[in-house]
Amino acid sequence: MDEQQRQRNLEKIQRMCLMDDVFFNVCLDDSPECVELILQIVMNEPELKVQSVTTQRTITNLNYHGVRFDVMATAKGKVYDIEVQRADEGAIPQRARYNSYMIGVRELHSGKKYNELPESYVIFITAHDVIGDGLPIYHIDRVIRETGRAFADGDHIIYVNGENRDDTALGWLMQDFFCKEPNKMYYNTLAKRARYFKEDEIGVSKLSEITQELMNEGKIDMIIEMLKENQPLSLIAKVSKFTIEKIREIAKQNDIAVTE
Numbered sequence: 001m002d003e004q005q006r007q008r009n010l011e012k013i014q015r016m017c018l019m020d021d022v023f024f025n026v027c028l029d030d031s032p033e034c035v036e037l038i039l040q041i042v043m044n045e046p047e048l049k050v051q052s053v054t055t056q057r058t059i060t061n062l063n064y065h066g067v068r069f070d071v072m073a074t075a076k077g078k079v080y081d082i083e084v085q086r087a088d089e090g091a092i093p094q095r096a097r098y099n100s101y102m103i104g105v106r107e108l109h110s111g112k113k114y115n116e117l118p119e120s121y122v123i124f125i126t127a128h129d130v131i132g133d134g135l136p137i138y139h140i141d142r143v144i145r146e147t148g149r150a151f152a153d154g155d156h157i158i159y160v161n162g163e164n165r166d167d168t169a170l171g172w173l174m175q176d177f178f179c180k181e182p183n184k185m186y187y188n189t190l191a192k193r194a195r196y197f198k199e200d201e202i203g204v205s206k207l208s209e210i211t212q213e214l215m216n217e218g219k220i221d222m223i224i225e226m227l228k229e230n231q232p233l234s235l236i237a238k239v240s241k242f243t244i245e246k247i248r249e250i251a252k253q254n255d256i257a258v259t260e
Contacts, residue, residue, distance in 0.1 A: 009208045013198055018177040018190070019127060019162065021070055022214055024084045026207050027193045028071050029055040035073050037189050039080055041169045042123055042137070042160060050075045056214075069099070079103055079120045084177070086127040096122050096140075096157045104155075119154040125177060129161045136164035136171065223247055227256045 016023040028034050036050040054072045071082040081099055085091040103120045112118075124130070131138045138159040142151035165175050172186040179185045182195035196203040219240045226236045233244050240247070251258045 006208075009211070010204065012211075013204060013207055015180060016198075017180045018194070019084050019086055019125075021084055022211055023194075023197070023207070025055045025070055026197060026210055027190070028053065028082075031193055032073075033189055034193050035071060035082070036075075037187060038082065038173065039073065039075065041173045042125075042158065043121075048075055074118075077118050079107070079118050080123060081121065082123045082125065084125050085130075088126070088128055088130050091124045091126050091130050091159070096124060100155045100157065117154060119156065121156045121158060123158045123160065125160045125162060125174075127162045129163050131159055131161070136161050136166065136168070220250060223250050224254055224256070227251050227254070227258065233258055 013023075018024050018027060028038075030053075032050045032053045035053045036048065039050065040046050040048045050073050052074045054069075056068055056070065069081050070084060071080075073080045073082070081103060083091070083099070099122045100120060103122070104117055107117050107120075108114075129135075138161070140157040140159070142153055142155065143149065144151055160170070160174070162174050162177060165171050176185045176187055176190050182191045182198060185191035185194065197207045198204065219242065223236055223240050223242065226239070227247070227250070233247055236242070236247050237244050242250075248258060
C-alpha cells in the first residue's frame with residue numbers, strides 16, 4: 001500500500017462511527033463485553049451475560065438469498081442478531097422477517113427440533129425513526145388477533161431509533177453510535193474499543209486490512225450477480241476494477257458461464 005492510499009485509509013477511518021457496518025463489525029468482533037453492554041441497554045437487562053459472539057456470519061440457502069448477519073450473540077439460550085442500518089430500505093419489515101427466518105434455518109441445521117428452537121431477537125439500530133411514531137424503541141411480536149394474546153413463537157423484532165439522543169441509557173448509547181471521536185463517547189467500554197481501531201497503530205492497520213477485504217468481498221458478490229445476468233466481461237472488469245482473468249476465475253469457482 002502506497003503512502004497516498006494509506007493516508008486516504010486513515011482519513012476514512014477517522015470519519016467512521018459505530019453506525020458504519022464495517023466499523024461496527026470490527027469493533028464488536030472478539031469483544032463480547034461491547035456486545036454485552038449493547039444488549040444490556042437495548043434489552044433493559046443489566047444482568048444479561050453474553051456466552052458467544054459471531055460477526056458478519058453468512059448463511060447461504062441453496063434455493064434462496066444468503067443473509068449476512070452483522071453481529072450474532074447468544075445469552076441464556078437466546079439468540080440475538082444486531083444490525084446497524086443507515087438506509088431506511090435496509091430495515092424494512094420484510095428484511096426483519098427474513099433474518100428471523102434465517103436464524104431458524106441456522107438453528108435447525110445445527111440439529112435442533114422445532115420445539116427446541118431458541119427464542120430469537122432481530123435488533124435493528126437505525127439512523128432514522130423507521131417506524132415513524134417518535135418512540136426511542138419499538139418491540140414487535142406476533143399476537144392472536146381475535147384475543148390479543150401473544151402467539152409465543154419465540155420470534156421477536158426490535159427497532160432502536162437512532163434519532164433518539166435523550167438523557168437515558170439508550171439515548172447515550174445512540175450518541176455513542178454516531179460519535180466519531182472516542183474521547184467524546186459516553187460508555188468507556190465502547191470508547192476503548194473505538195480508540196484502539198482509530199488511534200493504535202496495530203488497530204488501525206488491522207481495520208485497514210479488514211476494510212479492504214470487505215470491499216473486495218462486496219465486489220465479488222457484485223461480480224457474481226453481473227455474471228449471472230450475462231453481463232460482458234469487459235463491462236464487469238470496468239465496474240469492479242478486477243482483471244478479466246480474475247473475473248473468469250470467480251466465474252469458474254461459482255460454475256457460471258461467461259459472456260465475452
